[in-house]
Amino acid sequence: MPKDGAELTNRWVDELHRLGYRAPRHRTEPAAVKPGELDRSAAIETVVSRLGAKRSGWNAADVRGEVEQLIARSNVVTTAAVRRELAEDLVARALDTCVPLLPQEVPEHILALTSVDVLRVEADITGRLAARAAHSGRPIPITGGRLDEAQQDAVAALAGTHRLVVVEGAAGAGKTATLAGTQAVVKQQGCRTVIATPTLKAAQVAAGEVGTRAFSTAWLAHQYGFRWDEHGHWTREATDPHPETILRPDDLLLVDEAGMLDQDTARALLAIADETGARVAFMGDRNQLPAAGRGGVLDLAARWADPTAVVILDRVHRFRDPAYAELSLAMRNGDAPAAVFDQLVSRGQIVVHTTESGRTQALTSDAAESGALVIADTREQVADLNAAIRDRLVAAGRVDDRRVVLTDSGERIRVAPTGRPWSVWV
Numbered sequence: 001m002p003k004d005g006a007e008l009t010n011r012w013v014d015e016l017h018r019l020g021y022r023a024p025r026h027r028t029e030p031a032a033v034k035p036g037e038l039d040r041s042a043a044i045e046t047v048v049s050r051l052g053a054k055r056s057g058w059n060a061a062d063v064r065g066e067v068e069q070l071i072a073r074s075n076v077v078t079t080a081a082v083r084r085e086l087a088e089d090l091v092a093r094a095l096d097t098c099v100p101l102l103p104q105e106v107p108e109h110i111l112a113l114t115s116v117d118v119l120r121v122e123a124d125i126t127g128r129l130a131a132r133a134a135h136s137g138r139p140i141p142i143t144g145g146r147l148d149e150a151q152q153d154a155v156a157a158l159a160g161t162h163r164l165v166v167v168e169g170a171a172g173a174g175k176t177a178t179l180a181g182t183q184a185v186v187k188q189q190g191c192r193t194v195i196a197t198p199t200l201k202a203a204q205v206a207a208g209e210v211g212t213r214a215f216s217t218a219w220l221a222h223q224y225g226f227r228w229d230e231h232g233h234w235t236r237e238a239t240d241p242h243p244e245t246i247l248r249p250d251d252l253l254l255v256d257e258a259g260m261l262d263q264d265t266a267r268a269l270l271a272i273a274d275e276t277g278a279r280v281a282f283m284g285d286r287n288q289l290p291a292a293g294r295g296g297v298l299d300l301a302a303r304w305a306d307p308t309a310v311v312i313l314d315r316v317h318r319f320r321d322p323a324y325a326e327l328s329l330a331m332r333n334g335d336a337p338a339a340v341f342d343q344l345v346s347r348g349q350i351v352v353h354t355t356e357s358g359r360t361q362a363l364t365s366d367a368a369e370s371g372a373l374v375i376a377d378t379r380e381q382v383a384d385l386n387a388a389i390r391d392r393l394v395a396a397g398r399v400d401d402r403r404v405v406l407t408d409s410g411e412r413i414r415v416a417p418t419g420r421p422w423s424v425w426v
Helices: 005-018 040-054 060-073 080-097 116-134 149-158 175-188 200-210 217-223 263-276 297-304 322-333 337-346 356-370 379-395
Strands: 164-169 193-197 213-216 226-228 234-236 252-255 279-284 310-313 400-406 412-415 421-425
Touching: 040 060, 040 080, 040 116, 060 080, 116 164, 116 263, 116 297, 149 164, 149 175, 149 310, 164 175, 164 297, 175 193, 175 200, 175 252, 175 279, 193 200, 193 217, 200 213, 213 217, 217 226, 217 263, 252 263, 263 279, 279 297, 322 337, 356 379
Parallel strands: 164 279, 164 310, 193 213, 193 252, 252 279
Antiparallel strands: 226 234, 400 412, 412 421
C-alpha cells in the first residue's frame, strides 16, 4: 500500500501512462473569468434550468449549491470577498425568478420553490392528456387465448379507439404477454404498435419479446427534432425522422415502464403523437423506480384518462407459488408490513440472526460455498466479510493463500489451485 499522498499520486500517474495517456506538449490554462465578465442573466437561467431538470421543487440551499457549482465551472477568479458578493447576488437573483409553491412562509428545508418553465411543462402535459381523454373511444371485444380477464381488458383498451390508455400492474403481472397480444390485434387492424421505453436496454428487451419496433424515449424524441443540453434546456429543430419511427394516424405509441418517464420527454412524446395523430398508451407501475428527473407522468395519465381506458393488471403470473405471488403484491402496496415480514421469516426468505457472529458465519458460508452475492452497509463490514470468506476458502483448499496477485490499485487477490484468481478482495 502507498505510504503517503505523493507515492499514491505517482502510482496513479504511472497507471495512466500504461493506459496510453500522453501529456500535451503545450499546456493551456483555462482563461480566468472576472466577476464583471460573467453574464449574470444567462447564469441565472442556467441555475434555474438545472434545478428544474432534477426535480419539480427545491429550496434556497439547492439554489446556492447550483450557484456555487456554476461559479466553479465558469472559472471565476477573484478575491474571497468579491466571490462571496457574486454568489450572494446570483442566489438572490435566482430566488427572485423562482415561483413559490405555497402562499405562506415555510421552514427553509421545505422544497417550496419551482420555476415558470417547470409549471409550463406540467401544464402542457396536463392539457394534452385532458384533450385526449375528452375524445372518448371504446375497447374492442377480445375473447379466447391464454390471457386472463384483466389482460384481455388491457388488450381490448389498447387496440380500441381510445386516444389515451393507461395499463398498470405489478412486476410479473403479465405486461409483456399483454403487449404481445396487443401487437397482434393492432397489426390485424392495419396499424402499427411502436414501443418506447425510458432506457435502451428495456427497449431491446421489449423488441425481442414482443416482436415490434421499440426505441428509447430519448432516441424517438431526438428523431423528431427535440434537443436538450446538459443544463436541461430543451429546443426543437426541423429534421426528418428515421423511417421506422414515423407514426401514422391511429398507430399506437405505447410507452412501457412509464413510471420512469420524466416530464420533459413525456411532453415531447405527446407533441409527436398529437402531430401525427397516433394514439398514446402508458404502461407501468407507480410503485417501482421513479423517473431520474421530474416524474409523475403516469400519475397524471391515470388521473386524466377516461376510467374505461384505465386497466389494472392485478394477477401475478411470474411466480409458481400463489402464496408468494400474493406476498409480492402486499410488499408492492405496503399492506400490513409487519405481517408480511413475519410471513417472509416463516417461509425462510428472511433470516434474522440473534448475534453478529452468527450472521457473519451464515453469510460467509453461503458466499464461499455457492458464490452468493453479499452486500454490506460499510467498507469495514465488507472488509470483515471478505476476510472471513477468504479464510473459509483457504481452509477448504479452494484458494492458495501463498499465491497472491497484486492489482494496479494495490488490492490483493488470492489464486485458486487451478491458477484462476479468486475474486475476493481484502
